[in-house]
Amino acid sequence: MSSNNNILVKLKNAGYQLNNKFLVEGVSLEVQKGRIVTLIGPNGSGKSTTAKIALGIYKKIEGEVEKYTDKVGYVPQKISIDWTLPIRVNDFMLLTDNISEDQINEALSLTGVIHLKNKSLGNLSGGEFQRVLLARAISKKPELLVLDEPVQGVDFTGEIALYQLIKKIAEELNCGILLISHDLHTVMSATDHVVCLNGHVCCSGSPSDVAHNHEYKALFGEQASKTLTIYEHNHDHIHTNEGDIKKN
């Protein structure tokens, strides 16, 4: 079974219920090394829940989860730092792993927040904090990255740069990424496989497959479908911070 060696996590008909109500059910998907799988769907469609099932945070689940790696980096959707806890960015980088000073500096530089290294976590802006969260998750060179809305609150140009960084990380570290995002534009240009959720899997496949799927159109509207299709034909260039267009 040589093809299975690349699988990092696999969900088989997985679901999770709270107070006898399914938050999500019947999800099957797999994340392989070097591939980016994106979960899309409206609010409350079970995207974060699916990610938490894959991570093993929820224990009493329906179906099965097979995880083939312990080297996991996670960017949760929401995290609040209690003011009673004095903690600097540098302390936060060491939260779950004893990584070296060089690894800390490298990761913080990649996400553009090296200058915040000795700042208190409570004093960061939303976008800065998101960049620190991403830096922490990639710093330990994980095999599996789970990113739950990793660029929320980041400014527009920063958003594009971070998505490019995420794609670059997937290639360089050869790690698998499970990504959750609302932003159809940016996600689609970087994604290998899309899973569209609405309490269950509506449709899944390559970005263009999903864009043409009628269930996807019903969920997001005709406009969203066009967005995806346009992007399919447009991703041969990037916009730099200075506003120039650079050919890939």
Next chain:
Amino acid sequence: MFDDFFIRALFAGIGVAFVTGPLGCFVVWRRLSYFGDTLAHSALLGVTMAYSFQFNIAISVFIISAAIALILIQLQKKTNLPGDALLGLLAHSSLAVGLVVIGFLSFIRFDIMGLLFGDILAVTVNDLLIIWIGGALILVVLKLIWKSLFASTVNYELAEAEGLNPDRAKAIFTILMAAVIAISIKMVGLLLITGMLIIPAAMARNVSTSPLQMVFYSIIGGLLSVILGLFSSLEFNTSSGPSIIAASLFLFILSLLKIKQTAGLKN
């Protein structure tokens, strides 16, 4: 020179401060001060058990407090009552049962004031051994679970996702809480143990910018409180517990000045 009892009390207090410093930080970070109170109240029951069965007080208190902690965890899972109601239920019922049992043990003379507020005259060489050996064990275990406990204090799901087993760390920490109450009850008294945990840590919060720094200052604050408190206890003939806690309050007020200063610099 100081009397032997005072030297013993001083060493006992110093040992206690080394342990309450770091644990107190977690009590503040995880918002467990009422939980600490509950375990401390249940310690009275542990003391009466020790007298009834001619048992060592620290060990008896540890067993009863740990049992109460486990009962609390079970109740949290099985009932829909809010956490603070359950804590109140356990704190006051175990205190009440402890007092009722004392009523039955009329053949023994109890120093209730000593139990509630601490008594430096009561510290024996045996107690010293229990404090220092038990305290060292507590610190070693805390060091072992530090990463996992701290990560889950910051964010439970992050710790769980990245394989740090936060549930185990929490269970072990609960046991450590029972243990620290068991070793400090003679010094500080059961009504004031939580103060010994949170006031030095709260003082440390005011002057720290990183978690390890806060632990360090919390220990220093605890040590100074013990030394100041015990000397004034000797000087003014007051109970040891209230004297130590009053000293830590004094340090806390001093630390507020530092906040004012840094706030002034920012503006």
